[in-house]
Amino acid sequence: MSTLTVPRQDQRRTPRRPFRIGRPGTIGRIVILLVAAALTLGPVMWTLSTSLRTPSESFNLPPQFLPLNPDLTSYFQVFEQINMVALVVNSALVTLMIAVGQMGTAALAGYAFARLKFTGKNMMFSIVLATMMVPVQVTIVPVFMLIRGMGLSDTLLALILPAIPTAFGTFLMRQYFLGLPNDFAEAASIDGASPWRTFVSIYAPLAVPGMAIVGILAFNFHWNEFFRPLILTISEQNYTLPLGLVTLQGNLGTGSISVVLAGVILSMLPALVVFIFGQRALREGLTAGASK
Amino acid sequence: MSTPTLKSSTTTASRRTQSARPERDKPKRQQSLAERLIVPLFLAPTVIGMAIFTIIPILGSILLAFFRWDIISAPEFVGFDNFTSIVNDPTISVSFLNTILFVVVAVTLQLGIALALAVMIQGRMPGWLRVFFRSAFFFPLILSAASVSIFMGYLFNEQFGVVNWMLSLIGIPAVPWLTTPGGAAAVVVLVYVWQNFGFSFLLFIGGLASIPKEVHEASSLDGATGWKQFINVTLPLLSPTVLVASVMAMINALQVFDQPYVLTRGGPGDSTRTAVMVIFESAFQQLEFGRASAIGLVLMALIMAITALQFRLSRKFVFYQ
Known part of the structure; x- marks a missing residue:
């Protein structure tokens, strides 16, 4: 949004004064917002600070909210306690494959629903949308059996394959393609480009920002996913990060919590990168379902 | 085809x-x-x-859902038994009641907090401060609910937890958060709301941004300010967003699993057991795959009913500009 102030006639009535501290309402409002922000960020700061204490004093009171004497022991220990490398590799593989798979399939289907003509399109699109209402918990039992039947039990593919078809991603990409001008397709077909060529060379590159939103959403969701890995992975070598960390927490009890928290902080890092560089896309994607 | x-x-x-x-x-x-x-x-x-x-x-x-099946032996047709177990089996019926109560409390809190903060952030403040607040409230959304539940479990630990330590500073004796039914339920709600209010907050700031400035300016001229303006002007104009936000929050809350699983495993007793936890336990611990399916279908029916209600309500009651 541009904040350029254009002089207007009614400016005298509702003056846009520069911000200044001093109005009691404003101060009260900002204090409440600061308290809310402290309550939101405080637990994360405590997690970071405690992960940087030595394991033996990690549960000592008073708590620390700032890492004053950072100690990396817990970060080394978490690699000894659980197979952190495998967890990270599994999580990365699963998440990336799902994200790339969703971007590809959603772009293709979204393009077909937006720009190609075929009979039964509206009905098919309604069915795709309706599957958004189906919670994963309803399909998990039959999916578990299908995966067994396919011989994919206890493999990473068991997590990847069922997550690739995406109703929400298809919906997002359809909206995105609908927003692109039609002229390119006409020009391309006059030049004799095949429909596939029109998609690959013209529309897909234009839709990269939309695909990025689908990918970032998929990454954020599946990196953090717990329910499906809990059911679909069996041996620890196939665990993903959240599952591995919950297992570690169960094993360690309240002993050396800094080790668990070090794992928690490490697992947050990729999400943090997305938060810093892709926050806008993430916000747009998350709220896209709310606007019709 | x-x-x-x-x-x-x-x-x-x-x-x-x-x-x-x-x-x-x-x-x-x-x-x-x-x-x-x-x-x-x-x-x-x-x-x-x-x-x-x-x-x-x-x-x-x-x-x-109409069979009893443990994968190993042959499936046995049991009619509606799996569905009636939702009412007859005390653990399952309590879990459904827990889930509904959870939805009511968590969604109310989530929407209330999100709306209050979204309105407050609209007020005048330096731009960087607004960006900071928005990022802070959004931040928990990028974390895994399992990880959040891990560190929140430590924070609410009865003996060593930060929450009880802070309460002790103002003279409140240690609260047995995770070992009493009421305390455990409160923690599950708080942890869930902590992580999810940012989503409703995002929807609300989007909705508030779409209300034209002139509406507020005009009503200010007519003498409506503060609370009065909020109730009579802002809220009616925001009603489409409120409806969408509450439906999305309800659908999400109905599926709550990670927080109670990691924090309490459903206990103490059945006090924090939810519908999805019963699906998980029925299928993958008790090998009652039919019953798990039946519970899942009832959950899906609830979600569809809420969505249908949204469509009806958005036509009837919501005020569109």
Whole structure:
């Protein structure tokens, strides 16, 4: 949004004064917002600070909210306690494959629903949308059996394959393609480009920002996913990060919590990168379902 | 299956070229064949994938819900037993009641906090401060609910937890958060709301931004300020967003699993057991796959009912500009 102030006639009535501290309402409002922000960020700061204490004093009171004497022991220990490398590799593989798979399939289907003509399109699109209402918990039992039947039990593919078809991603990409001008397709077909060529060379590159939103959403969701890995992975070598960390927490009890928290902080890092560089896309994607 | 037809843009284009250069008539027909083939190509990955991993499983679930099956022995037809167990089995019925109570409390808190903060952030403040607040409230959304539940569990620890330490500073004795039914339920709600209010907050700031400034300016001139303005002007204009936000929050809350699983495993007793936890335990611990399917279907029916209600309400009561 541009904040350029254009002089207007009614400016005298509702003056846009520069911000200044001093109005009691404003101060009260900002204090409440600061308290809310402290309550939101405080637990994360405590997690970071405690992960940087030595394991033996990690549960000592008073708590620390700032890492004053950072100690990396817990970060080394978490690699000894659980197979952190495998967890990270599994999580990365699963998440990336799902994200790339969703971007590809959603772009293709979204393009077909937006720009190609075929009979039964509206009905098919309604069915795709309706599957958004189906919670994963309803399909998990039959999916578990299908995966067994396919011989994919206890493999990473068991997590990847069922997550690739995406109703929400298809919906997002359809909206995105609908927003692109039609002229390119006409020009391309006059030049004799095949429909596939029109998609690959013209529309897909234009839709990269939309695909990025689908990918970032998929990454954020599946990196953090717990329910499906809990059911679909069996041996620890196939665990993903959240599952591995919950297992570690169960094993360690309240002993050396800094080790668990070090794992928690490490697992947050990729999400943090997305938060810093892709926050806008993430916000747009998350709220896209709310606007019709 | 659908039979693809010609794309309209190409039809007009070919008509145009046809009159100019009739010799291109033949290649155009071939292209139309290519186009017939292209639609299945575009749709196949999504449609086949959904058929295998969503549609067939739903049909399977519906079938399975009428059987008792432990995967090993032959399935046994039991009629509606799996559905009636939701009422008859005390653990399952309590879990459903817990879930409904959880939805009511958590969604109310989540929407209330989000709306209050979204309105407050609209007020005048330096731009960087607004960005900071928005990022802070959004931040928990990027974390895994399992990780959040891990560190929140430590924070609410009765003996060593930070929460009880802070309460002790103002003279409140240690609260047995995770070992009493009320305390455990409160923690599950708080941890859930802590992580999810940012989502409703985002929807609300979007909704508030779409209300034109002139509306507030005009009502200020008419003497409506502060609370009065909020109730009579802002809230009615925000009602479409409130409806969408509450429906999305309810659907999410109905599926709560990670927080109670990691924090309490459903205990103490059944006090924090939820519907999805019962699906998980029925299927993968007690090998009652039919019962798990039945519970899942009831959950899906609830979600569909809420969505249908949203459609009705948005036509009837919501005030659109």
